[in-house]
Amino acid sequence: MYSDFGQICDGFGAESFSGPSGISRVQTIAPDVVNVAEIEHARQDDQRMSNSDNTEKKNAQSITNVDTKLVKISTPTSKEHLFTITRSLTFQQFLMDAASYWSLPAAQVVLCDQRGGIWPLLEPVMTTLASTENLEKNVILDIKHNSWASSFAHLEEACTSKLDQVELSTPRSVSSTLYDDLWGIFTFYCVQGGNLQVDLMKAHQFTKLLQDCQLLNKVVKLEIMSMISKCEINNGKAQINFEEFLNLITRIAKLARAKDFKCVQHCNNEEEALYRLVFDQILPRASRWPKEQWDLMTTKLREPEVIMFFFGHLKALVTIFIFYARSYHTNPSTGMREFYMSYQNLQRFINDFLFAKLQISTVSCAQVFLAACSSRPFHLSASHDVNQCSKMLHSESSCSKSFIAAKDVEETRMATIRNLIAASGVVVAYTMSVTSESRKACMGFSAFIDFLGRASLTAYTKSKPIPPVLCVKALIHHICSEATNARVMEIIENHGSTCIHGNTFYLGTAAFRTKFFATWKEEGFPDYLTADVHLGHRTGQIPSHLEPRKSQPTAPLGKSVTSAFQSDIAVRNKASASGREILDRMLKSKVFS
Structure with a gap:
């Protein structure tokens, strides 16, 4: 008999040696057996990795072919709701939509999984949930720790308390x-x-x-x-x-x-x-909707410098509007079809130019759209008040002269817009009739310009006040940075057979980008969001983040x-x-x- 394990190994033609932990290891002299085992383990590992890679590729491919998807958000008390999300929607925007649905401030709640992990706010929802490691995870809206809502037993109780506070403290006024x-x-x-x-x-x-x-x-x-x-x-x-x-x-x-x-x-x-x-x-x-906030934004966007900035880029903006305006109505006075943008048309524009980077939620985007559609024509100045100005004509001559001068400017602006639209070769609706409620959900060219201004104020004035013209310039900078030649070609290709004005759109975006960046260079590459437009003149350097891209509660039971x-x-x-x-x-x- 062999006295120890080493002798047994010696009997089989192998040599033994001790490892660092005192465990005997055997190095066989039959390498073929070991190689076959190693090859088999390696083959299984490769197969598992390839299966995982194929699954992720299939998920990624399926995501790229889908524009919208239904995602369920649940609460700790098992209340659920299905939200329709777009491909570019981030978790931060998703959080704001969910908080708005349950009538809670977004700062008091978080989106987490069933293990308590917080979903990354800046990541897109659709692609993140489609990854292999997140397929079994849920999206849960819960109360953030160390907030006013954490003192309540569950989310619904916090919702009830919040609604009661709002109803008691801010009574709503009835408009005329x-x-x-x-x-x-x-x-x-x-x-x-x-x-x-x-x-x-x-x-x-x-x-x-x-x-x-x-x-x-x-x-x-x-x-x-x-x-x-x-x-x-x-x-x-x-x-x-x-x-x-x-x-x-x-x-x-x-x-x-x-x-x-x-x-x-x-x-x-x-x-x-x-x-x-x-x-x-x-x-x-x-x-x-907060109509007072809408009126305040309208006043800011009718400042002369904002209107003049947009008028400097009207030709390019007309080409972009024509490309996305797929809806039309028949003008009763002329009998001709006038094209406008519906909310679905606007959604394509928002997704194509990656407005998700601006962190505007779905509810905020809809609010900006409706506010723009109901606003007065964009070429009118902030001080435009026909009734007040008509009274001035009979009181003071200086006021009458200023009124006449303002009317001349507005008529000149309107003539410029008409000429640009006529030169485009497409009958585009500038303003929509507001005689019926359906017209308040139709975006003419004037409302499209107004939308760009409101979107800039919504995106950039959350934390600090910034002059309206700088917000508008920052938004146009974002659009021009995304409108590279390759990206524009991709947009045209994605629109497929429905793309009618692709060539005009390509040339218009190229001219838009060239003109804006030339003006930006002349200004010294300023960072518009710091409200320091002279910074670029002193440094002459482009800020890294601005560098353009390369080519309420349940009611009790009643009686x-x-x-x-x-x-x-x-x-x-x-x-x-x-x-x-x-x-x-x-x-x-x-x-x-």
Whole structure:
């Protein structure tokens, strides 16, 4: 018998030696056996690595072919919502959209996975979640530690507290135009939850409106609401437009009257019940866009230096607008088709020029679009007030002279715009009629310029005030930096067979880039975001980050239905007239004047 393991090894023709830890190792003299084992292990490792690489390549390839995707965000109490995201959306923008949906400030919440890991804010959501190591991970909206919300038991309790504070501390004022108020409420809820439509509302968004207005379960239950919605929706897409939204409010007013709801107890007719419901429940409680902030931005963007800067690049901006303006309407006065940009057209422009780098959320982008579409023509100055100026004509001669001079400048600007549009060979809508609400979601060329200005103010004035003209220049710098020849060719190729004005777009962006960078060079390569435009004159160096690229809560349960027959009639029967007609009669009535 062999006395030890070394002798056994010697018996088999091998030599033994001790390793650093005292463990005997065997080095065989049969190298073929070892080589075969090593080759087999290496082959298995290579196969596993290749499978992993193939999976990542397939995920990356599938992502590149998809422009939008549904991503679920859940809360610690298992409440969920599906958000529609775009390919370039980052986690920071995703966080702002989710916080807006649950009515919480984005600074108080975080996006994390089920293990508590924080998702990187600057990374794109779609590609990050598609990677192999993140396939099993979830996106959870949770309360940030060391914030005011961390004192609550869970996220929903913090949401309830926040909504109560907002409702008590900031009562909303009712504007002079009822339809403008209702349109602002309608579009605000349309874009909540990552929806890419600004004029179509989904069922869950209308349900959230009812919750905020404390009508859900008090006036209408969720099951009854589904029945009413199916009766009103006519577009076959399970979404309601503004007219159907007005009809739904009218139906709910009838149901509230049938249930003897508190605010409509003493109403004698349909119009009075609708009036009380709108002015007592919906307008004071429903969220809407901050119109005062819109007007403030309009004043800033009508400063002379901002208007003159845009007028210096109008020709190139017209070519860009024509390329993306795929929608059209027929002008009733001329009978000709006028092209404009819808919100979907604008989304392509935003994605092509990588506005995700500006960290503008989806909700903010929709807000900027709607504000631009409802603003006055861009060539008008900030001090343009026809009624006030007409009074000045009869008071002081100096005021009348300045008014006439301002009118001459505005007419000259308008003539310049008409000539540029006529020279483009395409009938482009400069401004859209605002007689109907649908026109407020259509972007003419004037609104497109206004959008660029508002987007710059939204992106660059979050942390500190910057002059409007410098914000606009910084945004144009970003657009020109992204509009390299290769990138423009890629954009034209991605638009495929629908690309009609590709050649004009290519030449226009090239001229735009050349002209702007020449002006930037003459200014001394300033950093516009530091508000120090003379810095470049002293240093003569291009800043590294500016260097151009190379070629509300659930309502408690209400009272039971007092009359099942009346409730059933209110649910099944449509209103005798549309919501708009009833509202018009309500406004004309002398009873409420």
